Amino acid sequence: MTVHPLVTAGFDTPFGDLHVLVSPEDSVVRAAGFRPLRDVxxxxxxxxxxxxxxxxxxxxxxxxxxxxxxxxxxxxxxxAVDQPGGPFFQEVWAALRSVPGGEVVSYQELAQMAGRPRAMRAVGTACARNGIAPFVPCHRVIQSGGRLGSYGFGGTSVKAAMLEHEGFRVASHSPDASVTVAR
Known part of the structure; x- marks a missing residue:
């Protein structure tokens, strides 16, 4: 069986260049993000x-x-996406994909959605290890109290801009900024 190279493409977005890598045999996204292709x-x-x-x-x-x-x-x-990770990470990433656009969840809420209500820190680690943003939309996870929190795919300004695109108002683009619904 011949093994083909992955296919890559870049997409110009208001949040920066989105680089995506797909396996050609099944069209599954294997890596993506708002970083240089080599980093993705x-x-x-x-x-x-x-x-x-x-x-x-x-x-x-x-x-x-x-x-x-x-x-x-x-x-x-x-x-369709696929990335390596243990069962807990897979549960967190699946739960993230169920968060509707235009909504946010806290790390605690995401832990509950993944069936581990006391695993907030582990949920944060799963978000940090997500290698398929925005297809696994970790930008929709905020801190308790509505604070923006960090974002490893280009910083809080990228996270804030994506949330604003999805209908939220962000007071500033710092991690301590609060996120409010602006409908």
Whole structure:
């Protein structure tokens, strides 16, 4: 069986360039983020990284990103994704994909959604290790009390801008900023 390189594409967004890596045999997103391609690819498991990558088309991802940018906040969570992680991380990432666009959850709420109500710190670790943003929308997780919190995919300004795009008002783009619904 021939092993093909991963396919990569970049998408211009108001939040910065979104780089995506997809396995061509199943069209599953394996890595994505608002960082340089080499940094996004660095999160790949070694067996996938060894395949290398080449620029190509991924119309299903392009359609989802365009729909998201046009206001369908749930479009990015319809794309098939896969990333390595233990059962708890997989549960957290699945729970994240169930948070509707235009809503946010706290780390504590996400822990409850994942079936581990006292695992807030572990949920934070799962969010930090998510290598498929925004398709696993960890930008929708905020601290208790409505504070923005950090964001490893480009900093709090990127997180704030994505939340504003999805209908929230952010007082400032610092981690201590509060997030309020502006409907």
């Amino acid at each position: 690819a660095a999160g790949l498991p070694s067996v996938l990284a060894a395949r290398g990558w080449e620029a190509g088309e991924m119309p299903h991802v392009e359609h989802a990103v365009d729909a998201w940018l046009d206001g369908d906040a749930d479009a990015v969570t319809t794309v």
